[in-house]
Amino acid sequence: MGSYYIKRTLSAIFTIFLIATITFFMLRIIPGGPFTREKKIPDSILESLNEKYNLDAPLYEQYFDYMKGLVTFDLGPSYRNLGFTVNDMILAGIPATFKIGALASLLIIIVGIPVGIVSALKSNTAIDYFVMFMATLGVTVPSFVIATVIIYLFAGQLGWIPTNGLNSPLAYIGPVIALSGYSISFVSRLTRSSMLEVLRQDYVRTARANGISEGKVIFKHALKNALIPVVTYVGPMVAAILTGSFVVEKIFAIPGMGGYFVESVNNRDYTVVMGMTIFYAAFYIVMVLLVDIGYSLIDPRIRLDGRGSR
Amino acid sequence: MKKKVLEVKDLETSFFTHLGEVQAVRGISFDLHEGDVLGIVGESGSGKSVTSLSIMKLIEDPGKLKNGTVLFHEEDGNVVDFTSLDQREMNEYRGNDIAMIFQDPMTSLNPVYRIENQMVEVIRKHTDMNKEEALKRAKHLLELVGIPDPEAQIHDYPHQFSGGMRQRAMIATAISCNPRLLIADEPTTALDVTIQAQILELLRKLQKETKMSIILITHDLGVIAEVSTHVIVMYGGMVMEKGTVHDIFYTPAHPYTQGLHESIPQSTAKQKERLVPIAGSPPDLMDPPTGCPFSPRCPYTMEVCLEKASPLFAVSDSQEASCWLLHEDAPEEPDYEKAREAK
Ligand SMILES: Nc1ncnc2c1ncn2[C@@H]1O[C@H](COP(=O)(O)OP(=O)(O)O)[C@@H](O)[C@H]1O
């Protein structure tokens, strides 16, 4: 088991290294640089700026410098927000992004899974049809539409919630719903179909044949099995949601990482783009690892050393 | 006179699918006495599993128990009609007085819980043992069914067990609360031949050591011969013949029973040359024949067979068959061998 984690960690480091390398060179291929402006900057200033940030050095030298920094978790300075490092910007964005992301993830789990279960238990009744209709709506309507409708209706027309920022508890409602709408719908559909599948299994019949109460049949015997595919989806989804949605952050004017990321891409702020890409990648890899561990806890047939036993 | 354990009367179960009503069981009646091992035999699709699930009240949507009573005689003589109980009340009997094991041990245990957990759960549901006592009982049961190292293996997950061992664990769980009746639905069909013999031997041993009655469902007459005391032959959701194991093997009265005997190899050496399955295919239960369900395949079909299903005629004190040939007005009993050769 120990060697499994070592292998996983090594492969994670290698993946991050690859992502860093690819991002580095891709950014340099795109024409323009951090100091390109519509109004031309005098050549002398441009030169001195390039010199200051070492952008006039050969590419390989810049690359090795960057990698050296990366090893010590130093993601370099921002070229556009003078006086700020990339680390500063990520740290500044994290609280808002994570707060919304965590609430959205929580909502997905505490709403999506129970709704899916109820829908499965009431399958082919009016409740089920209604839930599945809502869920279909939820997966087909993009988050920016949900966000816009929320702002128009609840912030604008009704004035119940603020339109932007995160200054009151009510302000969280809009972004959290916009961020979680798709996944709540997806998770409830997934839970429903998985539950229906599991309820047909022989071991559920065995439990019933042994006189186990219906509640235990559903919540002990069926649910744990039904959650296996849900966990697979929820892990990476939480990673995506915790790192925020550029669109939702933009619409609700939330000072999170997403906003910084979009801005930095527009500005060719090389180090910020790279830093955030690497941060996202690392976070995603850690979440996937957590899913695998969670998996092995739920399903004893899965062994983390990769050698299946069936 | 042995005490009764189960009386099934006029049991009818259908599945109301969107294509129509599948009449899986069409009026089945039988009695079962203490210590009997009743074999229910019939081709696949003849309604054996549906019959047993109906007895246990485990028929699920779109299935429905349309008619009939299932009278269970408790140890103290009290009689309950399972068909009048709701699921909550049934749960007091299931796994306790009446237990069931299934065909596929690979899928019949919950993959995400340890054997220990699954056994202790059942024991504690039906007794007031505490956790330690239940665990001790579970280990004892595993030992009883021949698990080599119960002390350690009780902590295993089902996937760590072989098929045969899983079926043993299923049996251990089923008998954990000393049921009066064990229903085994094709308990050996999914297993290797050598394991099959061991499991049958185990069931026979357990039956001898307890007073437990067994309903053993199979499509294999060989299995019936091995363990049963009594036999019911089913076809198209109906009883074709019933009797003692001796009756069914030595004086089969129904052409279908005779056909079943023909279709089993006499010995393994002859297996390849002499496998004579009954010609034709089972009836469509969505639209079963009005008369005897076997009439389309029967070598001796008469007009009456097509019009009306035969009632059960007594062949002897212990044997009954539903075949018009047994009616007193029926023509001279035909020479079966001759008729078959002529065909
Ligand atoms: N859930 C179901 N829905 C529809 N038909 C069913 C269902 N379960 C069983 N049947 C039908 O009932 C008939 C009897 O099945 P079964 O009792 O399983 O036969 P067997 O004698 O092989 O155990 C079969 O024709 C089968 O197709």
Ligand SMILES: [Mg+2]
């Ligand atoms: Mg069957």
